[in-house]
Amino acid sequence: MTKDDRYVKKCPECAGINLFWNKEKGEIICRDCGLVVEEKMVDFDQEWREFDGDEAAKRRRAGAPSTYTQYDQGLSTEVGRKADLYALDSKDKNKFFRLRKWQYRISTAIERNLKLALAELKRVSSYLKLPKSVEEESARIYTLAVQRGLVRGRSMESVVAGALYAACRRHEVPRTLDELSESSGIEKKEIGRTYRFITRELGISILPSNPADYIPRFSSALKLSAETQSKSIEIIEHAQRVELTSGRGPTGIAAAGLYVAALINGEKRTQREVADVAGVTEVTIRNRYKELLEKLGLEKEIKKTKKKSKD
DNA sequence: AAGACGAAAGTGGTTGA
DNA sequence: TCAACAACTTTCGTCTT
Numbered sequence: 001m002t003k004d005d006r007y008v009k010k011c012p013e014c015a016g017i018n019l020f021w022n023k024e025k026g027e028i029i030c031r032d033c034g035l036v037v038e039e040k041m042v043d044f045d046q047e048w049r050e051f052d053g054d055e056a057a058k059r060r061r062a063g064a065p066s067t068y069t070q071y072d073q074g075l076s077t078e079v080g081r082k083a084d085l086y087a088l089d090s091k092d093k094n095k096f097f098r099l100r101k102w103q104y105r106i107s108t109a110i111e112r113n114l115k116l117a118l119a120e121l122k123r124v125s126s127y128l129k130l131p132k133s134v135e136e137e138s139a140r141i142y143t144l145a146v147q148r149g150l151v152r153g154r155s156m157e158s159v160v161a162g163a164l165y166a167a168c169r170r171h172e173v174p175r176t177l178d179e180l181s182e183s184s185g186i187e188k189k190e191i192g193r194t195y196r197f198i199t200r201e202l203g204i205s206i207l208p209s210n211p212a213d214y215i216p217r218f219s220s221a222l223k224l225s226a227e228t229q230s231k232s233i234e235i236i237e238h239a240q241r242v243e244l245t246s247g248r249g250p251t252g253i254a255a256a257g258l259y260v261a262a263l264i265n266g267e268k269r270t271q272r273e274v275a276d277v278a279g280v281t282e283v284t285i286r287n288r289y290k291e292l293l294e295k296l297g298l299e300k301e302i303k304k305t306k307k308k309s310k311d
Numbered sequence: 312a313a314g315a316c317g318a319a320a321g322t323g324g325t326t327g328a
Numbered sequence: 329t330c331a332a333c334a335a336c337t338t339t340c341g342t343c344t345t
Contacts, residue, residue: 248336270314271316281337283337283338286317
């Protein structure tokens with residue numbers, strides 16, 4: 001660690017400086033690789049005060065934390081235990097056994113499924129280096145989906161992928177369908193289908209993803225400077241104001257914005273390179289790029305840097 | 312020779328009758 | 329349910345650097 005590193009906070013995973021402080025979740029997330037750099041920034045203060053033991057007992061209410069990444073959320077239900085049986089007559093005993101059998105069948109079916117699914121979810125999520133908060137969220141979504149019987153007729157893996165995709169979008173750490181497809185081994189359109197299905201059925205509303213959210217990741221993959229990065233975000237925001245973005249694929253816009261910004265700052269990357277990291281084709285970049293030049297009048301800025309580089 | 316550009320045809324998904 | 333439609337891709341030939 002050099003002397004300077006102590007003062008500039010960097011992501012320990014990819015050494016990126018693009019750290020994003022999510023105040024609501026009390027986390028610092030690296031926007032380049034998705035690593036949660038710090039997640040224990042919870043507010044440890046109590047919101048009440050206690051003056052004696054009585055009040056404390058009344059007001060303290062926390063138990064062990066419950067979590068969705070454990071298949072039974074750390075709490076499973078069982079109908080009765082052996083010891084309770086002695087208190088029952090034979091009629092009630094039969095009833096008791098029937099109930100327990102059903103309880104067992106229902107809960108084991110769901111729990112078995114959840115156990116497997118959450119293992120898969122963890123695998124994919126760690127492969128994509130997703131933050132813990134996204135993993136939690138997708139586990140929650142998956143659990144809901146199972147409880148509503150939405151998994152029936154669909155492969156478990158595809159629902160897991162769909163849940164992850166939805167969670168990524170909600171947390172503004174978007175991954176493309178391609179990336180999700182690669183890490184989960186599910187076809188892109190299948191993921192998209194289940195994603196739409198479960199979000200509709202569960203009534204989860206998701207805003208269309210913002211092109212600017214992709215910039216940090218793409219730009220670090222292309223090793224572009226911070227200035228180029230912020231320039232491209234500026235361009236994209238401008239484009240959004242002129243309604244150039246609606247209906248277009250967000251990755252295409254992000255790619256084109258980045259491409260132009262790189263040109264302006266004299267850090268030229270080929271369309272091919274940008275297209276590869278963004279998962280779109282050169283043609284799409286060209287189309288967006290053309291639109292950007294026309295409507296935003298960026299030609300002058302590009303010419304300027306061209307002249308400069310000649311000198 | 313590599314990259315940028317643009318035309319044309321094809322694909323998968325949405326929308327509206 | 330089907331056809332029209334927009335966005336995006338694939339492919340390929342031409343122009344520019």
